[in-house]
Amino acid sequence: MSLNTLTIKKFHDGLLAKKFSALEVAQTFFANIKEHDPEIGAYLNLNEENAMREAETVDAAVAKNESVGMLAGVPLAVKDNILIKGQPATAGSKILEHYTASYDAGVIKKLKNEKAIFLGKTNMDEFAMGSSTENSAFQITKNPRDPERVPGGSSGGSAAAVTADLALAGLGSDTGGSIRQPASFCGVVGLKPTYGAVSRSGLIAMASSLDQIGPLTKTVEDAAIIFDAIRGHDPLDSTSADTNYGNELLNPDFVKIKELTIGVPEEYFVDGLNNEVKTAVESARKTIEGFGVKFKKISLPHTKYALSTYYIIMPAEVSANLARFDGIRYEQATSDKRQATSLKDVYFKTRGAGFGQEAKRRIILGTFVLSSGYYDAYYKKAQQIRTLIKNDFDEAFKEVDAILAPVAPTPAFKIGEKTEDPLSMYLSDIFTIPVNLAGLPALAIPARNYADYTQTNAENFPRESASSQRKSASLPIGFQLIGKPWREADILGLGQYYERTTIPEFYSG
Amino acid sequence: MDSIDKKSLEHLAELARLELNPGEEEKLLSDLKKILDYFEELKSLNTSDIEPMNGGTSLTNVFREDEERENTNIGEGLDAFPESKDGFLKVPPVFQ
Numbered sequence: 206m207s208l209n210t211l212t213i214k215k216f217h218d219g220l221l222a223k224k225f226s227a228l229e230v231a232q233t234f235f236a237n238i239k240e241h242d243p244e245i246g247a248y249l250n251l252n253e254e255n256a257m258r259e260a261e262t263v264d265a266a267v268a269k270n271e272s273v274g275m276l277a278g279v280p281l282a283v284k285d286n287i288l289i290k291g292q293p294a295t296a297g298s299k300i301l302e303h304y305t306a307s308y309d310a311g312v313i314k315k316l317k318n319e320k321a322i323f324l325g326k327t328n329m330d331e332f333a334m335g336s337s338t339e340n341s342a343f344q345i346t347k348n349p350r351d352p353e354r355v356p357g358g359s360s361g362g363s364a365a366a367v368t369a370d371l372a373l374a375g376l377g378s379d380t381g382g383s384i385r386q387p388a389s390f391c392g393v394v395g396l397k398p399t400y401g402a403v404s405r406s407g408l409i410a411m412a413s414s415l416d417q418i419g420p421l422t423k424t425v426e427d428a429a430i431i432f433d434a435i436r437g438h439d440p441l442d443s444t445s446a447d448t449n450y451g452n453e454l455l456n457p458d459f460v461k462i463k464e465l466t467i468g469v470p471e472e473y474f475v476d477g478l479n480n481e482v483k484t485a486v487e488s489a490r491k492t493i494e495g496f497g498v499k500f501k502k503i504s505l506p507h508t509k510y511a512l513s514t515y516y517i518i519m520p521a522e523v524s525a526n527l528a529r530f531d532g533i534r535y536e537q538a539t540s541d542k543r544q545a546t547s548l549k550d551v552y553f554k555t556r557g558a559g560f561g562q563e564a565k566r567r568i569i570l571g572t573f574v575l576s577s578g579y580y581d582a583y584y585k586k587a588q589q590i591r592t593l594i595k596n597d598f599d600e601a602f603k604e605v606d607a608i609l610a611p612v613a614p615t616p617a618f619k620i621g622e623k624t625e626d627p628l629s630m631y632l633s634d635i636f637t638i639p640v641n642l643a644g645l646p647a648l649a650i651p652a653r654n655y656a657d658y659t660q661t662n663a664e665n666f667p668r669e670s671a672s673s674q675r676k677s678a679s680l681p682i683g684f685q686l687i688g689k690p691w692r693e694a695d696i697l698g699l700g701q702y703y704e705r706t707t708i709p710e711f712y713s714g
Numbered sequence: 715m716d717s718i719d720k721k722s723l724e725h726l727a728e729l730a731r732l733e734l735n736p737g738e739e740e741k742l743l744s745d746l747k748k749i750l751d752y753f754e755e756l757k758s759l760n761t762s763d764i765e766p767m768n769g770g771t772s773l774t775n776v777f778r779e780d781e782e783r784e785n786t787n788i789g790e791g792l793d794a795f796p797e798s799k800d801g802f803l804k805v806p807p808v809f810q
Contacts, residue, residue, distance in 0.1 A: 307790035400770035414770040443776040444769070513753045524730060531731070533805055535794050548808045549731070557733025565732055566745055572730045573718065573746070586756055588766030593759075595767060627745050628752060644770045690771075 208233065208370040210710055213427045216373060217275050220267060227260040227267070227278030227322070230373075234280045234324055238371045246346045247356075247366040249285050250293050251325040256280065259322045266320070275430050276319040282363045282372035285326040286333055287418065288407040289313050296409045297329040297341040297359075300530045300559030310407025311439040312376065312418050319434050324372050327362025332527065333383055333411045334563045335359050336633045339624055342561055347620070350392060350681060354617040357387030363421045364391040374431060375421040380411050381515055382612070382637025384419045385649035385685060389612035392651045392681025394700070395421045396428045397637075399690045400644035401446040403432075404439030412522035413444075415515075415641040424711045425650060425700035429454050432693060448691050457698030463496050465695060467686075468503035468605035473636055479615040485652035485682035486611045493609075493703060501605055505597040510590050511639040516631060517574050517587035518642070524571030527564065531555060566627060595643040598687075607695050608687040611636050612649045616680035640687055648696040649683040653707035718746050 219225055235253055242248055263278035283289060286296040288306035290313075295301045309317065316323075330340035338346045338361025346361045348354040349369035356365040360377025364387035367375045377384040379397035388395025396419045403418045410416060420431035433454045438447035469490065474483065494500060529535075532555025533548075560568070574583035601608065613633055623630040640647040686696040705712050718726075723743055727734050734742065789801065797804040 304794055307794065308787055414768075440778075444771065446771075507759075510756060510759060513756050516749065517753065528731075532796065533803065534791070535796075546806065548806050551806060552731035553733040556731055557735075560732070562738070562741070565734070565738065566742060568730050568732060569723065569726050569742060570746060570749065572726045573722075576726070576729070583753065585766055586761060588768065589761035589764040590756065590759060591767040592764050593761070628748055 208237070208373075211373065212424050212711055213275060213279055213374060213422070213430050216279060217277070220263075220273075220278055223267070227263040228257065230278065231256050231260040231280050231322055231324070234370075234372060237369075238324070241369055242371055244347065244352065245349055245365050245369055245371070246344045247282065247327055247362045247369065247371055248325045249295060249297075249328050249343055249362070252289070252292060252323050256322045256324055259320065263320050263322070274319045276316065276321040276434055278320065278322060280322045280324050280373050281316070282325065282327045282366035282375035283313070283323055284329055284360050284363050284375070284377045286329060286378060286409040287313065287376055288409070289323055289326070292323075292326060294326065294409065295343070296333070297331040297343065298559065298561065298564065299342040300555065301409075301535060302342070304535055306407075308407060310418075311404030311441060311445070312435040313407065315435050315437070321434075327360075327366055327375065329362055330359035331561045331564050332409065332523070333359040333378055333380055334523070334567055336382070336386055336630050337618070337620075337623065338362060338387075339620065340561060340563045345620060348391060348617050351617065353619055354680070355390065355620055357390030357613070357617060359383040359387075360395075360421060361387045364388055364393055364395070367391070367393050367421050367423060374423070374427050376418060376431075377421050378408055378416055378418050379637075379641065380415045381519065381641050382634040384421060385637050385647060385683070386613050386634060388421055388649040389651070389681070389683030390617035392683070393421055393423060394425050394428050394651070395419065395649040396432055396693070396697070397640060397647050398432060398436065398693060399646040400641075401444050402436045402448065402646070402691070402693070404437070404442040404445045406439050406441035410526040412519040413526065414522060415519060424708070425648065425697055425704050426712065428648070429697045429701065432697070450691075450694065453694035454697060457694065457701055459698065459702050462695070462698040462702055463498060465606040465699060466499045466501055466604070467493070468501050468601050468608045470503050470505045470508065470601070470608060470610060472505050472508035473610040477614055478611060482611050482613070482615060482682050486609070486684045489650075489652045489684045489703070490609055492707065493699065496702060496706070498699070500609070503601045503605060503608070505594075505601060505639070507590065507593045507597050508639055511594055511642060512631060512635050514587045514590045514594065515634075515638045515642060516570070517583050518591060520567040520571030521575050521584050522571070523564075523567045524575065527560070527568055530559065532559070563627070591642050594639055598639075598643045598645060602689050606689070607692075607699065610685045610687060612683040612685045613637070616682050636685065645687055645690060646693045646696060647685050647687045648700050649685050650700050650703065651681050651683050653704070717750050718743065
């Protein structure tokens with residue numbers, strides 16, 4: 206069976222037509238994982254026994270002609286900051302190395318109801334802090350398109366797994382670009398939903414006002430299917446909303462989609478934007494223009510302040526959220542504890558040994574911007590600028606229905622290239638951050654006509670041409686469609702139309 | 715805006731309950747200085763009449779009835795405790 210162009214829709218049709226069983230497909234994925242993941246490093250932990258058992262349950266239901274949903278038997282990769290009861294959940298941190306989740310995240314409950322299958326937990330930057338997955342306490346994940354390069358981050362493990370056919374689709378989380386940037390670097394699709402569209406219950410929190418869980422998939426249609434399954438109100442997350450999306454997500458109205466007006470913000474096409482990225486985004490724009498979609502220049506004047514604003518608000522929330530890792534409620538990372546003479550000692554020793562560099566940097570930075578004497582100058586100021594950034598989008602959305610932008614300023618960079626300089630790493634999220642600050646939905650889609658990335662994946666890994674001479678021109682580049690709040694249907698519909706034109710093989714029988 | 719020195723870094727680490735070794739301190743200090751310098755750009759923006767944005771949405775507060783609910787998760791987190799006794803979390807003494 207070729208997993209290469211297998212999508213959720215095709216899997217579902219094949220399963221019902223009894224072309225293959227869910228068990229066979231799960232076995233094929235595990236075989237792929239065993240063959241290729243030692244080189245890629247996408248997974249931290251596998252869930253093979255449970256996955257096989259669940260697959261058999263799905264097969265039994267299909268054999269009895271029971272009606273099963275679109276996600277039944279679909280093998281998924283899950284980022285390791287999302288809790289699956291009884292499974293490890295490290296969030297890429299040594300401080301949670303031996304932690305086992307005691308409940309299911311809201312999204313996992315919903316996916317279990319759909320009978321989806323979880324292949325395992327994927328690598329990530331520690332507590333989702335990073336843009337390359339190099340901040341994981343456990344391993345490096347390589348970009349399956351070029352093993353010398355990073356897969357992006359922080360959801361780099363899930364993105365790499367989907368790219369290399371080590372999962373049919375994956376879940377990630379996006380606080381400042383952590384779904385969209387790895388999607389762009391790996392050449393897959395990633396959706397960051399509207400803040401509040403998806404429950405955050407059971408997501409190990411980084412910055413609670415910015416975090417959202419979303420899908421990483423091969424096609425936009427697959428992203429829509431997963432988003433439709435995981436969205437909705439959850440009593441365990443009071444910021445999750447009960448929004449009526451109707452039928453539009455799964456059945457886009459392409460006649461309406463072609464009548465959309467798309468804004469192109471001048472602030473996103475500035476110096477520092479890599480030429481290939483510019484060309485790729487421009488080619489995507491031209492393709493979409495060919496559908497009859499209108500484009501309009503817009504301005505988002507406070508864009509340049511977004512990075513600073515984010516690096517004040519996010520660490521402030523980090524410093525509060527990570528206070529719970531104290532060596533008491535969760536396992537301590539140091540065996541020194543018995544020598545610790547006081548409670549305070551346990552805190553210092555556990556946190557000192559358990560957190561990596563980036564986590565410490567953000568905890569200290571967050572503590573600083575919230576501390577007395579600096580609160581107004583930094584934290585409050587940043588919250589005010591956050592309002593201005595959101596207002597920019599509100600103004601723009603009076604004139605346009607969605608916005609087209611690059612995802613990252615460059616294609617995937619080399620492993621080790623940015624680890625020593627945190628600021629240069631932070632800058633790789635410059636085009637994704639404003640979306641989180643404003644709470645908007647955004648979709649990262651590989652620019653398809655820019656080069657041919659469709660025949661990649663397991664059969665083609667590792668590539669013989671993968672060498673240091675490899676030009677970045679041959680790497681995938683994503684573009685971003687930013688939607689109005691709760692209007693995922695617009696960007697998913699347009700994205701799907703784009704793919705039906707550019708990669709029809711993913712959408713046909 | 716004010717920058718950060720060794721003494722204030724140590725104070726912040728104390729507040730955040732982080733043990734730092736001297737090598738880490740040095741690296742953190744130089745990184746934080748660069749990051750705070752970067753934030754200087756915000757100074758030029760006048761925000762005097764702008765309402766701060768709290769949280770990720772403009773959703774209003776969510777309330778529920780204060781009533782008894784069945785919780786099936788009781789005791790489930792217990793095995794994550796490094797030490798427990800009779801279902802309670804065991805910790806070293808707070809006061810000596």
